Amino acid sequence: MxxxxxxxxxxxxxxxxxxxxxxxxxxxxxxxxxxxxxxxxxxxxxxxxxxxxxxxxxxxxxxxxxxxxxxxxxxxxRVLTGLSYIGPDGSPIMDRDFGTISPVPGEADSYEINLNESAVFSDGNAVTCDDLVFAWAAGSGRFTAPDPDSGEPRQLFDTATDWGYADIDRIDCEPGTKRAQLQFREGRSFTDWESLFSATTVMPSHVAGREANVPDVVAAVNEGDIDALSRLADFWNTGWTxxxxxxxxxxxxxxxxxxxxxxxxxxxxxxxxxxxxxxxxxxxxxxxxxxxxxxxxxxxxxxxxxxxxxxxxxxxxxxxxxxxxxxESLNTEQLVFNNTGVFDDVEARRAFTACVPRLRVADDVVSDYFADDSPRRGVASSRTTQPGSSGYSFIAGPAQENYLQPDIEAASRFTESADMRVRIGYLGSDKRREETVSFIARACKDAGIVVQNVSSRDFDPRRALANDDVDIVLGGIGGVQGPGGLASEGTNLVTLHSRNGLNIGAFSNGRIDGLVAELAVISNADARLERFAEAEAILWNEVPTVPLFVQPRLTAHxxxxxxxxxxxxxxxxxxxxxxxxxx
Incomplete structure (x- = not known):
């Protein structure tokens, strides 16, 4: 092949x-x-x-x-390879150069992983199942310690997402060997298992172990040694800066x-x-x-x-x-609200959304980057599923007709309970995003809302929201500023899970968390459509983000x-x- x-x-x-x-x-x-x-x-x-x-x-x-x-x-x-890599359509392609993963016949929720016997890091250390255990530990979300300030449990590993890894019960690994057996929690076989341990996810555990003074990473994980895991996490979080x-x-x-x-x-x-x-x-x-x-x-x-x-x-x-x-990327450009600032009130989010000219922005800012007959050309009314995708109309629902044109009367309610000033930030300079903010500013001005462009060349979406430097981040899914998205639509919804690292707006909804958990293990197409539609209805009611359009990218050589x-x-x-x- x-x-x-x-x-x-x-x-x-x-x-x-x-x-x-x-x-x-x-x-x-x-x-x-x-x-x-x-x-x-x-x-x-x-x-x-x-x-x-x-x-x-x-x-x-x-x-x-x-x-x-x-x-x-x-x-x-192509520097840190894995069991798969992301192909040109955003789906995983298995990479036998690194190893293989396959279901264990007759054993529910169990998968066998065999690493290539020749696999070795450039420093001469073999790639082993220790590296898989370390990757799982970091992504699992299960290891916590009391926060020194609040005393509340906090994640040791500053992971962007636990999608799939949270469902793994254990990885049986003889340290230093090339074979492992992955066991999901009962009934929690992850639907997208082929994407686990993909390129860029498997970090060199021997480096972390050496720098953190943890000679046996597998033992530290299996024994839940929080002291050792804290040192490993400290290095995993910042040691590869x-x-x-x-x-x-x-x-x-x-x-x-x-x-x-x-x-x-x-x-x-x-x-x-x-x-x-x-x-x-x-x-x-x-x-x-x-x-x-x-x-x-x-x-x-x-x-x-x-x-x-x-x-x-x-x-x-x-x-x-x-x-x-x-x-036509798999990323959806959107506004990500800071749900802990001026937009902690859902009424404020709804009112501001009412002045966003979503249809005008899609038509005037990005339509020329799509073919006239492209189903992805135009406004996007779903955070999880793109126009032209199977089930899009069902999932997007009434949102295809709502919040398209500014409703100045509804938007004017924003100033009744919130500051008239709204700061929108992104990584500059960016001509397209500058035009997007300009359209929003002009439309919202009629409702008495002052929109400020606070982009910068060193803009960091996560810290900008955490430090209350901006009220809204303009970017892709999760506020990502560059390439983003995957073919798996569940990875879009998981960014709004209350525990997800890319949920930078600090949105929290118990039913969304539940739907994310269900979608991780459901493969039936109709059942998935129903859950995505339910999620979208909740999100349009709560508006933690506002989808605008499919993000166009340019590759040139x-x-x-x-x-x-x-x-x-x-x-x-x-x-x-x-x-x-x-x-």
Missing amino acids: TDARTRLESPRRRNRNTAARAVGVVSMATVASVLAGCGVTDTLDEFTLGYAVDVPVTTYNANTIDGAYSAAPSVFG LTPGDLDLDLFPSSGPYKIDSFTDEGGLLLVKNDSWWGDPPRTPRIVVWPGMDTRDIVARGEAQVIDVGAGSVAGLDLAGYTEHQV SGAVVGVVPNNSRAGAGWNMDKWVRD
């Missing part, structure tokens, strides 16, 4: 006003400038490609909350075709061929990642041959000589590069970077 990462899809229908650009050739001078920019002194026999993505990368650990908001999921998929400058590369071993070589402001994040990789070698030995930097400037300097940004987000971006692919395949999920264009090569 042909590796999905090597297949080239036909480009998606482009903006009706934008044709594919002529193919260009990267000059040797451009190549030299890329190498010089990375501080590489080797000759041109080792070709380097530049990859620009529109959000910063702040950590090696994509599983933390900070990691989920960074570019880590779209940068490290990436800051431009000197890196201790011993902390960042790779289990994929690439490994980290360096990270500087001037040279970007340099990924190089991992000589310990046991699979097919990467087709280009060096990838320079430019995360969250000025894409227009980087392109102008000839230092990015592959680009992954929000469509319409970069003003003045000149892509002459690039092939462009307009991507130089005409001198082949192998780039757009990916409409959080994995972004970097999902198959080991297949990129100069033509």
Whole structure:
């Protein structure tokens, strides 16, 4: 079977006003400038490609909350491999280079995992079931300790989501071996089990154990040793932080075709061929990642041959000589309310939503990035299911007719109980989001509401809401600013679970929590539709977020590069970077 990462899809229908650009050739001078920019002194026999993505990368650990908001999921998929990777349609594709997972015949809720005998980290340590146990422990949500201030139980691991991992009862693992047996809690077999332990989720447990002084990670987990687990969690949460400058590369071993070589402001994040990789070698030995930097400037300097940004987000971006692919992502642009601030009152959320011109925003801000006949073109009225998807109309329900046009009378009730000022933040600069906020500000002004754009180049959605710096985050699912979304719709709803790390607006509803738990284990299509519809009805009543439109993305690559395949999920264009090569 042909590796999905090597297949080239036909480009998606482009903006009706934008044709594919002529193919260009990267000059040797451009190549030299890329190498010089990375501080590489080797000759041109080792070709380097530049990859620009529109959000910063702040950590090696994509599983933390900070990691989920960074570019880590779209940068490290071919650095930290797993039992699967996210394919171009947002669904998991099993990765036998890493290992296999399969149901155990005759044993309910039990799965066998076999890791590739050749699997080894770049530092020479074998990939073992210890790494799986550590990943599960971090994602399970079961390990807590009293908060030093409140005394209330708090999660040790700052995990972005426990989706699927919370349903695992245990992982039977003989430390240091390649085989494990995963046992779900009775009756809790996770429907999306093929997505467990996917690329970027399996971190090197031997590094965490060494740095946390926990010689036996498996024993610490099995025995529930909170002291040892607290030290492991402290490292898991912050020990893999990436800051431009000197890196201790011993902390960042790779289990994929690439490994980290360096990270500087001037040279970007340099990924190089991992000589310990046991699979097919990467087709280009060096990838320079430019995360969250000025894409227009980087392109102008000839230092990015592959680009992954929000469509319409970069003003003045000149892509002459690039092939462009307009991507209808699996992410839904939305407003995420701070449910603990001015919007802690549901009436305030409803009133403000009444002045949001959802239809106008969808038509005037993003419609040109979709084909005229695309079912995803236009306003989105569901947080979980996109227009054109099976059951969308049933799930979205009356919301398809409600809150489309501003209702100034209803919106004016906002000022009766709340401050007239509403601050909306996002990661700037972003031309498309600036236009979105401008449309909202003009519509809400008629209701006496002052909307302020408080975007910034160092915007952090989680901390902005926690510190009461903003009232609303404009972004994708969970407020994610860059690539986001998966084919599994349950991953959209789980971001509004009261315990989920991406629930940055602090929304809490017991029935939503219950529906998330049910959807994790229900496979019947009709039953799932009913639960998504019930969830959407609750969410439109409580309005913790306001969906706007399917998020358009832009993937572009130089005409001198082949192998780039757009990916409409959080994995972004970097999902198959080991297949990129100069033509």
